Amino acid sequence: MSPSKMLVADDHLALPAGSNKTIPPTSTNAKVQTDRYGLELWEGSSPVIDLGALHGPSRSDIIKQLDHACRHYGFFMLKNHGISETLLNGIMGLAREFFHLPEGERKKLYSPDPTSLISLAVGFKDDKQDVFVSRESLKFHSHPLEKFVNAWPTNPSSFREIVGDYCVASKRAEITVIEAIFEGLGMERETIDQILGKHGQYTSLNYYPVCDESNLERTFGLRGHTDSTIVTMLLPDEVPGLEVLLNDEYVPVKPMPNALVVHVGDVLQGLSNLQYKSLLHRVIVNSETERLSIASYCYPSNDTHIGPPKELINDDRPAIYKDFTYEEFYSTMWKQRRPDATRLDSFKVSAA
Ligand SMILES: O=C(O)CCC(=O)C(=O)O
Ligand SMILES: [Fe+2]
Numbered sequence: 001m002s003p004s005k006m007l008v009a010d011d012h013l014a015l016p017a018g019s020n021k022t023i024p025p026t027s028t029n030a031k032v033q034t035d036r037y038g039l040e041l042w043e044g045s046s047p048v049i050d051l052g053a054l055h056g057p058s059r060s061d062i063i064k065q066l067d068h069a070c071r072h073y074g075f076f077m078l079k080n081h082g083i084s085e086t087l088l089n090g091i092m093g094l095a096r097e098f099f100h101l102p103e104g105e106r107k108k109l110y111s112p113d114p115t116s117l118i119s120l121a122v123g124f125k126d127d128k129q130d131v132f133v134s135r136e137s138l139k140f141h142s143h144p145l146e147k148f149v150n151a152w153p154t155n156p157s158s159f160r161e162i163v164g165d166y167c168v169a170s171k172r173a174e175i176t177v178i179e180a181i182f183e184g185l186g187m188e189r190e191t192i193d194q195i196l197g198k199h200g201q202y203t204s205l206n207y208y209p210v211c212d213e214s215n216l217e218r219t220f221g222l223r224g225h226t227d228s229t230i231v232t233m234l235l236p237d238e239v240p241g242l243e244v245l246l247n248d249e250y251v252p253v254k255p256m257p258n259a260l261v262v263h264v265g266d267v268l269q270g271l272s273n274l275q276y277k278s279l280l281h282r283v284i285v286n287s288e289t290e291r292l293s294i295a296s297y298c299y300p301s302n303d304t305h306i307g308p309p310k311e312l313i314n315d316d317r318p319a320i321y322k323d324f325t326y327e328e329f330y331s332t333m334w335k336q337r338r339p340d341a342t343r344l345d346s347f348k349v350s351a352a
Pocket of ligand 2: 232
C-alpha cells in the first residue's frame with residue numbers, strides 16, 4: 001500500500017476525560033519553576049526541553065528529561081530546536097495568507113478522499129452529538145520533499161519555498177528528538193535505524209475561525225483525540241486553544257514564544273511497550289481571535305514493526321503488545337475509526 005494510505009486521526013468522536021497520568025508536585029526557585037525531577041515548567045504544567053543542550057556535555061541529562069516528560073506528561077515544549085525565528089514567522093504568515101484566500105481558491109484543494117496526497121478539510125457538524133467541529137486544514141505529505149512538493153499549491157506564490165524549508169527544518173528537529181527518546185528508552189542503534197530508516201512526514205496547516213459567541217458552547221476546534229504518529233510536532237501561533245489531558249483534566253497549553261509542542265503519539269505508545277501513553281488533546285475556540293497552528297506528523301514506513309523491540313522486554317516488563325506493523329495498525333485504525341489510542345488494544349498480547 002502506498003504511504004498516502006496513511007490516516008492521521010482527525011476527530012471522530014468526543015471523548016470523555018480519563019487518563020492515569022499524574023503531574024508530580026512542583027517547586028519554585030527564583031525564576032524558573034521546576035517539577036520534582038528538576039524539569040523546567042512553562043506556565044506551571046508544560047515541561048520544557050532544551051534541544052540545543054542535547055549535543056553538549058548535558059546530553060545524558062536531556063535524554064533523561066525527555067524520558068521524564070514523555071512518561072509523566074505525554075508532551076513537552078521544545079526550545080532551541082534549530083528552526084529560525086524567521087522561518088517560524090514565515091510559515092505562520094504563509095498559512096495565514098493561505099486561509100485568507102477567497103474560499104473558492106482554497107476549495108480547489110478540497111478532496112473528500114482522505115488518502116489523497118494533498119487535501120483541504122473543512123469544518124463539519126456532527127448531528128449525533130450536536131457539535132460543530134470548526135477546524136479547516138490543509139494536509140499534505142512532505143517527506144521526502146522532492147516526491148511531494150509538485151503536488152503542493154502555488155498560491156500564495158511562496159508556498160512551496162517557505163513550506164518546503166519549514167518541513168525540512170521541522171523534520172530535522174523531529175528526528176533528533178525521536179532518536180534521543182528512543183535512546184532514552186534503551187533501544188539499540190540498529191533498532192532505531194530500522195524504525196527511522198524510511199520514515200515519512202505529513203504536515204497540516206490548521207485554521208480555527210473566530211466562533212460566534214452564541215455557538216461557543218457547541219463548537220470545538222478539534223475534539224479529544226490522540227495522533228497516530230511516533231510524535232507530532234506542533235507550532236501554535238500566540239492564541240491559546242490547545243488543551244492536553246493531564247490527571248483526568250483538560251489543561252490549556254499556553255503558547256511559549258518560539259517553542260514547539262511535541263506530543264507522544266500512538267506508535268510511540270506501542271514501541272515503548274506502554275511506558276509512554278499517547279497524548280489526548282483537543283482544541284477549543286474563542287469568539288475574538290482566529291487561531292492557526294502547523295502540525296508535523298512523523299510516522300514510520302508501512303513495513304516497520306511497531307510492537308515493542310526485544311531490548312525493551314524483560315521478565316519485569318513483559319510485552320504488552322504483539323509484534324505488528326504500521327500497515328496493520330493503520331488499516332485497523334481505518335476500519336475502527338476510533339479517535340484515540342484504544343485502537344492499539346487489538347494488538348495487545350492479552351487480546352483474543
Ligand atoms: O492546533 C492544535 O493546536 C492541535 C492540532 C492537532 O491536534 C492535530 O493536528 O492533530
Ligand atoms: Fe492532534
